[in-house]
Amino acid sequence: MARRSPASEEAQAVLFDSGGVLMRPIGARWNPRASLSSTPDSDDYHRVLLRNLGTEPTPQLLADLRREVPADRVLELYPDARETLEELSRRQVRMAVVSDAWPDLPDLHAALGIHHFFEAYAISAELGCNKPDPRIYHHASTALGLTPPRCLFIDDDPDLFQAAIELGYAGRAINRDSPLPDVPPVPSIATLTELLELF
Incomplete structure (x- = not known):
């Protein structure tokens, strides 16, 4: 009340x-970038994330990660x-x-x-x-x-x-x-x- x-x-x-x-966010989990106090370059962010996951950040993979996703599919x-x-x-x-x-x-x-x-x-x-x-x-x-x-x-x-x-x-x-x-x-x-x- x-x-x-x-x-x-x-x-x-x-x-x-x-x-x-x-x-x-759909699924109730925000992208970790949403909690950062500044906005890092998306490619730099994804390179760090991918390397920590043991994946090579190829140009094609970085381009795929930059792709726009309709808001109603994630929020x-x-x-x-x-x-x-x-x-x-x-x-x-x-x-x-x-x-x-x-x-x-x-x-x-x-x-x-x-x-x-x-x-x-x-x-x-x-x-x-x-x-x-x-x-x-x-x-x-x-x-x-x-x-x-x-x-x-x-x-x-x-x-x-x-x-x-x-x-x-x-x-x-x-x-x-x-x-x-x-x-x-x-x-x-x-x-x-x-x-x-x-x-």
Whole structure:
């Protein structure tokens, strides 16, 4: 059950993290590159990986590994994502994305049919900073023309959620698997549909 904070009653927009909040990898395992703080050259990354697996990184194999794979073959939306985005849009709640991700995130969202819900994207690879750097949060709220208390931030990492709270944003941590610890109290939700109680 969502626990209201006073700031949530003023919110006019939702700032969503993407991975772990809106979408997940099919098979529930992210590519290891997704957790790196910088984006290595894909061929260099694959050479190291292949050599550690005892495989020769031939030019043809590297080219095969660079091949684009349709987003809907490797990623899927959480079951509650689309219906929640649709209902928030129907209620005229403004939405943006704040994510440590590569520049192709809007294209991935388009392939999954959700790009049109978001007015702005704050993407680490484009901005040159990762959460919890204040610039990435502020980029999204500024793009919407709203002050931090008018934006509700959603993340599956309680530390990144807490950083947003300290910057003045309203927020909820999402944890679909098990309750978050209550010390200190963390306003949390178990599903995205619980956001609808706040708007």
